[in-house]
Amino acid sequence: QSALTQPASVSGSPGQSITISCTGTNSDVGIYTYVSWFQQHPDSAPKLIIYDVTKRPSGVSGRFSGSKSGNTASLTISGLQAEDESTYYCCSYAGSSTWVFGGGTKLTVL
Amino acid sequence: EVQLVESGGGSEQPGRSLRLSCTTSGFTFGDYAMIWVRQAPGKGLEWIGFIRNKAYSGTTEYAASVKGRFSISRDDSKAIAYLQLNSLTTEDTAMYFCARSMATTGPIYFHYWGQGTLVTVSS
Numbered sequence: 001q002s003a004l005t006q007p008a009s010v011s012g013s014p015g016q017s018i019t020i021s022c023t024g025t026n027s028d029v030g031i032y033t034y035v036s037w038f039q040q041h042p043d044s045a046p047k048l049i050i051y052d053v054t055k056r057p058s059g060v061s062g063r064f065s066g067s068k069s070g071n072t073a074s075l076t077i078s079g080l081q082a083e084d085e086s087t088y089y090c091c092s093y094a095g096s097s098t099w100v101f102g103g104g105t106k107l108t109v110l
Numbered sequence: 111e112v113q114l115v116e117s118g119g120g121s122e123q124p125g126r127s128l129r130l131s132c133t134t135s136g137f138t139f140g141d142y143a144m145i146w147v148r149q150a151p152g153k154g155l156e157w158i159g160f161i162r163n164k165a166y167s168g169t170t171e172y173a174a175s176v177k178g179r180f181s182i183s184r185d186d187s188k189a190i191a192y193l194q195l196n197s198l199t200t201e202d203t204a205m206y207f208c209a210r211s212m213a214t215t216g217p218i219y220f221h222y223w224g225q226g227t228l229v230t231v232s233s
Contacts, residue, residue: 046207048220052217
């Protein structure tokens with residue numbers, strides 16, 4: 001169960017869009033549509049923002065969207081706001097009832 | 111309102127054991143899978159394992175890194191999930207979070223989370 005690969009950091013200015021990638025293998029992201037994304041502010045619990053690759057839980061802003069192509073899933077945040085500054089984690093089902101997280105990406109809003 | 115509160119963390123010596131609790135309210139506990147995730151200081155999230163709901167006989171699954179040392183159980187009458195940590199090592203130092211599955215069936219997405227309980231393993 002190797003961790004999924006995410007960039008350590010990304011940045012963007014208010015109003016812009018950014019995309020965070022999450023690269024796995026054909027044993028997890030590549031063959032399952034069970035990809036989720038979490039937002040975690042410092043000293044807080046993670047918050048589920050995307051599941052089933054593209055779906056948003058109730059109450060999550062429509063500025064968050066997800067996609068997948070091959071072994072790579074992506075999270076896009078449009079219309080960046082200061083409150084989006086956080087760390088984002090992807091997570092994928094990895095078969096045999098196991099799950100694997102990415103290493104996390106710190107988003108800085110400039 | 112769905113609430114999850116972890117407890118039982120603290121300082122422990124290598125080789126010892128700890129039992130963490132996840133006390134819940136605001137939903138029918140027995141209908142949902144419960145998940146444990148940990149986060150070492152300054153590091154990323156690590157899935158530890160989960161316990162299925164009663165419809166799936168409350169069976170458990172674990173990450174390879176903890177299998178054989180950690181065990182998850184549940185008491186549906188008290189709406190509490192437990193994580194037993196045995197043979198602790200310094201690498202088990204982390205914040206331990208419990209989470210509830212999003213739905214009663216299907217993929218076990220980690221929807222509602224507690225605030226975590228800190229486990230420190232040191233001699």
